[in-house]
Amino acid sequence: MSRKIPYYKTNNLLWRWKRCDGDDGCLLCPTASMSMDKEPPPLPVPKAPPAPKPPPPDRTLNTINGILNGLEALGRFKKWLDTPDPPKPPKAPPVKKDYMAVPPFDIQEIPGAMRKEHMPVGAKLMERWFNGRLNYSPDGSEVNQDGKPFAPDMYETGAVTLDWVLKFGRAKEACDYLVNIAIRSPEAIDALGNMLVPYKGMSGLYTDHIVKKDPRELHRLFQFASVRVGGTLADSVALQLRTQTQNFNRPDDLTGALGSFNLYAAVGHVRFSANFVNGERMSDTRIAELTGIWVYVKDNYTFSDASNAAQYLGHWSNGGVIVPVHGAMSASYVQSPVTIGSPTSKGNVHYPIHNSDFQQWAQKHKRGGDFVVYTDHRFVPINPPIQLYLRGDVAGEQVAGSEGTPGNNQAQNKQFKAVVRALGLDKYQARQLHEEISKQGLGYHEMLQRGQDMFGDGND
Structure with missing residues (x-):
């Protein structure tokens, strides 16, 4: 097997x-x-601020410094000539490759x-x-x-x-x-x-x-x-x-x-x-x-x-x-x-x-x-646009367009409440309007028009 x-x-x-x-x-x-031992690349080093502009050089000082630097370099060269060569290090033994690793x-x-x-x-x-x-x-x-x-x-x-x-x-x-x-x-x-x-x-x-x-x-x-x-x-x-x-x-x-x-x-x-x-x-x-x-x-x-x-x-x-x-x-x-x-x-x-x-x-x-x-x-255009009713400092309800009422009860109820507020109806008038338009599938503007027909512009 x-x-x-x-x-x-x-x-x-x-x-x-x-x-x-x-x-x-x-x-x-x-x-x-x-x-997991490999080190990640070093983080980028933030750029240092630019150094201030140095003052103009002093020609006399530069000449003296040049002479001193030349004498110092000559001394280093003479010391290098007088120094014997270091002994060569012994060769490292060859590393055996592990062919089974x-x-x-x-x-x-x-x-x-x-x-x-x-x-x-x-x-x-x-x-x-x-x-x-x-x-x-x-x-x-x-x-x-x-x-x-x-x-x-x-x-x-x-x-x-x-x-x-x-x-x-x-x-x-x-x-x-x-x-x-x-x-x-x-x-x-x-x-x-x-x-x-x-x-x-x-x-x-x-x-x-x-x-x-x-x-x-x-x-x-x-x-x-x-x-x-x-x-x-x-x-x-x-x-x-x-x-x-x-x-x-x-x-x-x-x-x-x-x-x-x-x-x-x-x-x-x-x-x-x-x-x-x-x-x-x-x-x-x-x-x-x-x-x-x-x-x-x-x-x-x-x-x-x-x-x-x-x-x-x-x-x-x-x-x-x-x-x-x-x-x-x-x-x-x-x-x-x-x-x-x-x-x-x-x-x-x-x-x-x-x-x-x-x-x-x-x-x-x-x-x-x-x-x-x-x-x-x-940017994506929205057609037909989404219409919203905004009243005072309260977020409003969706307003139905020419196609009528939205396809869910929550949106319909919000539209009805928006009509009630727009016309200033009391609880009794709101109940009358609800009974009148129930199950007719009316949109916001149609409900608003029906309410105006029944109560005018609301309470005076």
């Missing part, structure tokens, strides 16, 4: 996992261990292996993490281990573009859902209304003029909807362990770079206008129309685990990634290093990698900088 273990490797031509078993399987290599593999070689797996953006981000100073958040926020906000250089705004993200089908589908559906959800409308109240006295709001193209300020002040895009490299490997199918898509560069991340929508442009009821302007109300949004990605690049269990990221060597399995339909992975062929050949031994390995490396070297990735933000 073969002692070899089946494993899955990536097929870059068909972009899927390929099973290797039987004589093509791998062998356990329990004596091998991954290295396993070639070392350091964790910092993983980015190079990612490039071989066609994950260049993921490799670039991982190298940034290795090269950074120690920075992590104990609670997943943007406050570091010292209780200080992330420094400006812990925000990466140039490595990943939205165009690149949207080349991947799952990201494009999520973006379409965000733009067409998620921004019109009751939760998004509530957040949008609260956000716009302070600006309702303006005729128009261009958020880019306020945030000055700072993605952090845009996110902090004007983000109101998001959609999740999954999943992480650990999720991809875990799914492969559960399904063990060769048809499952292998991890791509988006997985290697961002894993599971969010697409966000932020306010781009809003028109504000007065609210007229039966030709009369309502002084305490305004209509806001959201005509455009900014779409972007924000993601925390970190190796923290979502749970207490260390997330398995596959077996890696400098040649790429594989997923060894115990047997048919076993959902557990092999926890020992394995070798494909001779373990003395560089790249044959693959080591199990977990998020905790990166955490251990960070503590050993006091390096490894968690950072936040922002893509560029793209």
Whole structure:
């Protein structure tokens, strides 16, 4: 019976996992261990301030100094001539090469292996993490281990573009859902209304003029909807362990770079206008129309685990990634290093990698900088615009357009309450109006007109 273990490797031509078993399987290599000893590149040295301009030279002093320096150099030369040659050191004995040794593999070689797996953006981000100073958040926020906000250089705004993200089908589908559906959800409308109240006295709001193209300020002040895009490299490997199918898509560069991340929508442009009821302007109300949004990605690049269990990221060597399995339909992975062929050949031994390995490396070297990735933000026109009713300092209700009432009871109830407030109806009048329009599917303006027909402009 073969002692070899089946494993899955990536097929870059068909972009899927390929099973290797039987004589093509791998062998356990329990004596091998991954290295964490290689020192990371030195941190960049901050530029020193320019030295003050020296005073003009004294010609007389320069002449005297030149003569003294010449005499000193002549003395050194004479001393060198009189000094005998030192004895030659004995030759060191030749180092015997251990032909049975396993070639070392350091964790910092993983980015190079990612490039071989066609994950260049993921490799670039991982190298940034290795090269950074120690920075992590104990609670997943943007406050570091010292209780200080992330420094400006812990925000990466140039490595990943939205165009690149949207080349991947799952990201494009999520973006379409965000733009067409998620921004019109009751939760998004509530957040949008609260956000716009302070600006309702303006005729128009261009958020880019306020945030000055700072993605952090845009996110902090004007983000109101998001959609999740999954999943992480650990999720991809875990799914492969559960399904063990060769048809499952292998991890791509988006997985290697961002894993599971969010697409966000932020306010781009809003028109504000007065609210007229039966030709009369309502002084305490305004209509806001959201005509455009900014779409972007924000993601925390970190190796923290979502749970207490260390997330398995596959077996890696400098040649790429594989997923060894115990047997048919076993959902557990092999926890020992394995070798494909001779373990003395560089790249044959693959080591199990977990998020905790990166955490251990960070503590050993006091390096490894968690950072936040922002893509560029793209303006997307919204047609038809989202209309909101704003009254006083209270965030308002969604206003239905010509197509009638929104398709959920929560939004309909908010529109009805907006009509009651606009007309100043008391509880008895509000109940009468509700009985009159119940189950007719009326929109805001239609309910408003029906209320005006019944009660005029409200209580005098």
